[in-house]
Amino acid sequence: MTTTSFIQAAPxxxxxxxxxxxxxxxxxxxMEAREGQVKAFVxxxxxxAREAADxxxxxxxxxxxxxxxxxxxxxxxxxxxxxxxxxxxxxPLFTGWRSGRDAASVKALREAxxxxxxxxxxxxxxxxxxxxxxxxxxxxxxxxxxSSGSAAGVAAGxxxxxxxxxxxxxxxxxxxxxxxxGFKPSLGGINRLGSHDFMSQSCQGVLAASLGDVWHLVMExxxxxxxxxxxxxxxxxxxxxxxKKPKRLVFLETVGWSKVxxxxxxxxxxxxxxxxxxxxxxxxxxxxxxxxxxxxALTRALSVTREVNxxxxxxxxxxxxxxxASKLSPEMRERQKExxxxxxxxxxxxxxxxxAIRAAYAKLQSGADACLTLSAVGPxxxxxxxxxxxxxxxxxxxxxxxxxxxxxLAEAGLPVGLQVMGFEQCDAxxxxxxxxxxxxxxxVSA
Amino acid sequence: MTTTSFIQAAPxxxxxxxxxxxxxxxxxxxMEAREGQVKAFVxxxxxxAREAADxxxxxxxxxxxxxxxxxxxxxxxxxxxxxxxxxxxxxPLFTGWRSGRDAASVKALREAxxxxxxxxxxxxxxxxxxxxxxxxxxxxxxxxxxSSGSAAGVAAGxxxxxxxxxxxxxxxxxxxxxxxxGFKPSLGGINRLGSHDFMSQSCQGVLAASLGDVWHLVMExxxxxxxxxxxxxxxxxxxxxxxKKPKRLVFLETVGWSKVxxxxxxxxxxxxxxxxxxxxxxxxxxxxxxxxxxxxALTRALSVTREVNxxxxxxxxxxxxxxxASKLSPEMRERQKExxxxxxxxxxxxxxxxxAIRAAYAKLQSGADACLTLSAVGPxxxxxxxxxxxxxxxxxxxxxxxxxxxxxLAEAGLPVGLQVMGFEQCDAxxxxxxxxxxxxxxxVSA
Numbered sequence: 001m002t003t004t005s006f007i008q009a010a011p012x013x014x015x016x017x018x019x020x021x022x023x024x025x026x027x028x029x030x031m032e033a034r035e036g037q038v039k040a041f042v043x044x045x046x047x048x049a050r051e052a053a054d055x056x057x058x059x060x061x062x063x064x065x066x067x068x069x070x071x072x073x074x075x076x077x078x079x080x081x082x083x084x085x086x087x088x089x090x091x092p093l094f095t096g097w098r099s100g101r102d103a104a105s106v107k108a109l110r111e112a113x114x115x116x117x118x119x120x121x122x123x124x125x126x127x128x129x130x131x132x133x134x135x136x137x138x139x140x141x142x143x144x145x146x147s148s149g150s151a152a153g154v155a156a157g158x159x160x161x162x163x164x165x166x167x168x169x170x171x172x173x174x175x176x177x178x179x180x181x182g183f184k185p186s187l188g189g190i191n192r193l194g195s196h197d198f199m200s201q202s203c204q205g206v207l208a209a210s211l212g213d214v215w216h217l218v219m220e221x222x223x224x225x226x227x228x229x230x231x232x233x234x235x236x237x238x239x240x241x242x243x244k245k246p247k248r249l250v251f252l253e254t255v256g257w258s259k260v261x262x263x264x265x266x267x268x269x270x271x272x273x274x275x276x277x278x279x280x281x282x283x284x285x286x287x288x289x290x291x292x293x294x295x296x297a298l299t300r301a302l303s304v305t306r307e308v309n310x311x312x313x314x315x316x317x318x319x320x321x322x323x324x325a326s327k328l329s330p331e332m333r334e335r336q337k338e339x340x341x342x343x344x345x346x347x348x349x350x351x352x353x354x355x356a357i358r359a360a361y362a363k364l365q366s367g368a369d370a371c372l373t374l375s376a377v378g379p380x381x382x383x384x385x386x387x388x389x390x391x392x393x394x395x396x397x398x399x400x401x402x403x404x405x406x407x408x409l410a411e412a413g414l415p416v417g418l419q420v421m422g423f424e425q426c427d428a429x430x431x432x433x434x435x436x437x438x439x440x441x442x443x444v445s446a
Numbered sequence: 447m448t449t450t451s452f453i454q455a456a457p458x459x460x461x462x463x464x465x466x467x468x469x470x471x472x473x474x475x476x477m478e479a480r481e482g483q484v485k486a487f488v489x490x491x492x493x494x495a496r497e498a499a500d501x502x503x504x505x506x507x508x509x510x511x512x513x514x515x516x517x518x519x520x521x522x523x524x525x526x527x528x529x530x531x532x533x534x535x536x537x538p539l540f541t542g543w544r545s546g547r548d549a550a551s552v553k554a555l556r557e558a559x560x561x562x563x564x565x566x567x568x569x570x571x572x573x574x575x576x577x578x579x580x581x582x583x584x585x586x587x588x589x590x591x592x593s594s595g596s597a598a599g600v601a602a603g604x605x606x607x608x609x610x611x612x613x614x615x616x617x618x619x620x621x622x623x624x625x626x627x628g629f630k631p632s633l634g635g636i637n638r639l640g641s642h643d644f645m646s647q648s649c650q651g652v653l654a655a656s657l658g659d660v661w662h663l664v665m666e667x668x669x670x671x672x673x674x675x676x677x678x679x680x681x682x683x684x685x686x687x688x689x690k691k692p693k694r695l696v697f698l699e700t701v702g703w704s705k706v707x708x709x710x711x712x713x714x715x716x717x718x719x720x721x722x723x724x725x726x727x728x729x730x731x732x733x734x735x736x737x738x739x740x741x742x743a744l745t746r747a748l749s750v751t752r753e754v755n756x757x758x759x760x761x762x763x764x765x766x767x768x769x770x771a772s773k774l775s776p777e778m779r780e781r782q783k784e785x786x787x788x789x790x791x792x793x794x795x796x797x798x799x800x801x802a803i804r805a806a807y808a809k810l811q812s813g814a815d816a817c818l819t820l821s822a823v824g825p826x827x828x829x830x831x832x833x834x835x836x837x838x839x840x841x842x843x844x845x846x847x848x849x850x851x852x853x854x855l856a857e858a859g860l861p862v863g864l865q866v867m868g869f870e871q872c873d874a875x876x877x878x879x880x881x882x883x884x885x886x887x888x889x890v891s892a
Contacts, residue, residue, distance in 0.1 A: 083765070104761035111764075193644055193761055200676025222790060229758045230646025232794045312675045315550035315639055318557075319529070344668060348678045 004030075006072040006160035007212035007240075013060040013071065020056040020071025024049060024115060027073045030157040037139055039132045040153035042078045043085045044118035049073065052115040059113065067220045068238070070113030074217070075120040075153045075162035077146075079196040080204070082106050082116060089196055090122040090131050090146075092327040093320055103194025105163060105204060108224035114217070120149025120162050123387060125196060125313075126170060129329040130387050135177060137414055141380040144174030145387030150207045151178035161208035161217050165197045168305055169393025171205045172405045172419060176375035177388060179407040179415030182207045183214045186425045187400035188231025190221055199312045201305065201354075201397050211404070211438065215240040215431055236428025243439055244432035246369035248281040250291055252421070254298050256391030259377040264411045268374065271409070271418065271441050275372075278440045283368065290363050297357040301398045302390065304353045311347035314339040354398060358424075361399050365423045370433045375405035375417030392419060402427040404434040408441045450476075452518040452606035453658035453686075459506040459517065466502040466517025470495060470561060473519045476603040483585055485578045486599035488524045489531045490564035495519065498561040505559065513666045514684070516559030520663070521566040521599045521608035523592075525642040526650070528552050528562060535642055536568040536577050536592075538773040539766055549640025551609060551650060554670035560663070566595025566608050569833060571642060572616060575775040576833050581623060583860055587826040590620030591833030596653045597624040607654035607663050611643045614751055615839025617651045618851045618865060622821035623834060625853040625861030628653045629660045632871045633846035634677025636667055645758045647751065647800075647843050657850070657884065661686040661877055680848075682874025689885055690878035692815035694727040696737055698867070700744050702837030705823040710857045714820065717855070717864065717887050721818075724886045729814065736809050743803040747844045748836065750803065753788075753796035760785040800844060804870075807845050811869045816879045821851035821863030838865060848873040850880040854887045 004027060012018035028046065035041065056071030065071070081087045081099040088094050102110065109116060121131035123146035133148040135141040136156040143152040150162025151174030164171040166184045175182025183206050190204040197204060208214040219238050227233025251272070260268075272282050285292045317336040320328060328336065364371065377389045396403035401424050405417035420437055422430030450473060458464035474492065481487065502517030511517070527533045527545040529552075534540050548556065555562065567577035569592035579594040581587040582602040589598040596608025597620030610617040612630045621628025629652050636650040643650060654660040665684045673679025697718070706714075718728050731738045763782040766774055774782065810817065823835045842849035847870050851863035866883055868876030 101762070101765050107761055107765055191761065198639055198675055225761055226757060226790055226793060229644055230797070232797060233790055235790070235794070311672060315553055315637065315671055316547070319547050319553055344672055344679055344681070347672060348681070351676070351678065 004157045004160050005209040005213050006069065007216050008210060010068060016061065020060060020115070021050070021053040023071065024053040024073050027117070027158050034136065034156050035158065038134055038136050038152050038156050040075065040120055040149040040156065040158055041118040042088055042121055042149065045084055045116060048084060049115045049117045056113050056115065066111070066113035068216045069220050071115055072161060072213070072217065073115045073117045073159045074109060075118055075150050075159040076106055076116060077150050077163050077165060078119040078122045079126050079165060080106060080163055081194045082119065085119050087119070090124045090126070093324060101194060104191040104225040105221050106194070108221040111224050112220040117159055120147070120153055122146050123148065124329050124332060126165050126167070127332065128387065129331055130384055134384065135380045137179060138380070140382050142177065142384055142387055144177035144380060146170035147174050147207060148387065151175055151180055154178065154180040154207050154209055161206055161213050163204060164207050165195065165202060165204050166393070166397055167199045167202035167309060168397055169390030171207060172375045172393035172396065172403060172417065173388055173390055175207050175405040176415065176417030177380035180207050180209065181211055181214050181407065182405040182417070183218065184396055184403045185218065185234050185427050186402045188228035189234040189402070189427060190218065190227060191225040191233070192228055199309055201308065201400055211406070211431065211435055212240045232425060234427045236431070240435065241428050241432040243436040245278065245436045246280055246433045248283060248368045249275065250364055250368045250371040251282050251284045252298070252371045252373045252395070253285065253295060254373060254392060254395055256374060256377050256389070259389065259391065260374065261378055261411060264374070264378055264409070264416060267409050267411065274441055275437070282372070288367070290367070294360050294364060297360045298395050300353065300357065301394045304350055304357065305394055305398050307346070307350035308354060310335060310339050311342045311350070314342070358399055361401070362423065370430060371421040372437070373419045373421065375419040379411045379414030379416055396421050400424055402430045404430060406434060406438055408438065450603045450606050451656040451659050452515065453662050454656060456514065462507065466506060466561070467496070467499040469517065470499040470519050473563070473604050480582065480602050481604065484580055484582050484598050484602050486521065486566055486595040486602060486604055487564040488534055488567055488595065491530055491562060494530060495561045495563045502559050502561065512557070512559035514662045515666050518560045518607060518659070518663065519563045519605045520555060520560045521564055521596050521605040522552055522562060523596050523609050523611060524565040524568045525572045525611060526552060526609055527640045528565060531565050533565065536570040536572070539770060547640060550637040550671040551667050552640070554667040557670050558666040563605055566593070566599050568592050569594065570775050570778060572611050572613070573778065574833065575777055576830055580830065581826045583625060584826070586828050588623065588830055588833055590623035590826060592616035593620050593653060594833065597621055597626055600624065600626040600653050600655055607652055607659050610651050610653050611641065611648060612651055612839070612843055613645045613648035613755060614843055615836030617653060618821045618839035618842065618849060618863065619834055619836055621653050621851040622861065622863030623826035626653050626655065627657055627660050627853065628851040628863070629664065630842055630849050631664065631680050631873050632848045634674035635680040635848070635873060636664065636673060637671040637679070638674055645755055647754065647846060657852070657877065657881055658686045678871060680873045682877070686881065687874050687878035689881040691724065691882045692726055692879045694729060694814045695721065696810055696814045696817040697728050697730045698744070698817045698819045698841070699731065699741060700819060700838060700841055702820060702823050702835070705835065705837065706820065707824055707857060710820070710824055710855070710862060713855050713857065720887055721883070728818070734813070736813070740806050740810060743806045744841050746799065746803065747840045750796055750799045751840055751844050753792070754800060756781060756785050757788045757793035757796070760788070804845055807847070808869065816876060817867040818883070819865045819867065821865040825857050825860030825862055842867050846870055848876045850876060852880060852884055854884065
């Protein structure tokens, strides 16, 4: 599968052996060949992208790129506003809707010279009802969601990176299914203003062709837009942190493990062997009470997440239903009804449960460097009607901790992500560990 | 000065001696007489208001009001979106702009039966450049800001309550200047979604004709819209908490005290005497080291607030400047430039300072029930070019704690607010104490 790292190509831009415009043209050629089948984009801005790539080319030639991502072709999930394209939210209520403004992260991308190639398909309001996107590895399979188009677009080599959002499993799951790198930062890590992405455990994040593309994009955005108001935002070096071999990793089974095939479990065992051989201790629920406590607490991750999200989407679902309920999916209408039936006290109880689970998880930090798990229960399932099981993706959402999915595993020739989960506001540490894990485990070609 | 408590009138709606429609007509008559001079509203929706008041009247007659505020005439600060009126943000960039949707709190107000009478004047983007509103107590004086129209509208008896927002002094200061009750809740207390009100220490709050009007409105909104996502929201009984006499109150001078006239200081001394006679101990910086520490820390309240707000307004000021910088005030253009010069690390340092000040303040809770101070350095100053000194209002903003301003003081025949500040997420306790303070200090007719 073709992927396209802009950061790996950057030395050639500096030397003049390659240019951002030529890089873009290669992306466009792949789009020309496959976008008709993959359907990653809702809307593209190709002439503007060529113009932006030419400007980046001139800056690299002059030795003065605006940033390390000057000229990077990027897709923007269609819940994040762009001044030059509509923001459709994956909903007929918003088809063709133009806010006329760039979201904070999009404005930052433009300031950094990134080439906004188009808006990528999202599920309805970044929830569960899918759009038309297909998985580039097998067009009969879901790309996952809700950041479906960003995942598929990176996997198909149309873009080096796509902005995504995650409140349940919307970055890690499609990254896993499409065989790309996905990063969900700590709570508040990337400024979400100007995005339909307002829930308390929701994050803006990135799906990209490599860890380097992920990290450079994130840092260039945060340097210009910060994190959410009141949060420190992702902090660390402007370039990808050096690999740092962890001493001890916690293997978290979560409720997902019981759904994993014997083949994939065997694949995971091989990962543990490689890590052990490299001198990294792997510990699990049978070896420490605090891990068992976290495993037990995380059995409620999905149910607590759903309660929290339900109350938090009372508005705007009530005004959408008032506007035209027939344009909401049955799933969304059902959630709207459930939200109307909730009380502030029920919501407060759900928040308290979430706090307790977070507190249990935070205690792991004293004895381990990070946690390791899968990103999905298996490869992308056949069919486009569901974006797949979120069991492995929801813990990081609920916990508010940073997590990386890396395309290091495979089952039946299809990619599966290996997930490294870190601790809150320690995003750079997580990246350094993920990089070490990637080096040790090595890439399994899908 | 006429004020109009809807909650005090409610028993007459229940008995049939009065109706919400008649109540509204009395508001409209006062508007007819004085709105031309006061200029509280940017836009009104009088026919829709009459219709809503008639519907409320029918529900009260049938013994089935939707809520305790069913029929209450309310103004909505013009940074908060309404589906039936433009949201102008006090900026020529947004004149006539229609979002086509109700903000979360506005939707909740409508669900509770409140009568949305109009959009009230705000300073430019709820910051410092004033609109045309005059102080109803003296038309040559500022009403304060940024919730200028909500304060003046309540003071002039056009509305029982107005929605406001505060990030520096935008609720407490105009409440003080206009002689109305103002409530800035704890962080996250009232859902801000659908409002141009996204900064980390910003809050949505209420200016109203009585503590009862404040509290009932807040609780009816929070029951339907909650607090900000991730926050518990204002919690407590649906009716105004019973008065609870505090044992000990901390008098906080803050940097404002040095700017207060001898007359107003004497007025404050009389307040202390009344409270002491009632058996309440008043303690200050000279009597306890932890209070002195807080006073010292709060000398930085305004400068830290400005740093935090500056970075947090980088976006959207950058996209506004890009759209048409000539439509930003010189003050806003200056802030935009300052925000561009800031780095994430400078912002993180400001956040850390804020955290330290909050931690120092939180320690007071073990030894006192609440804090007492003024809401402004004096009565509203003459002139409409400035909204006045925010010294006494900014501490509660920075601290994220709930605060109430009550029109219990006067200087030279003009109102000055007495402020009671509580502890974070203890809004109902604060209300109970404020009510006791009000009963003891008594209302000074302005």
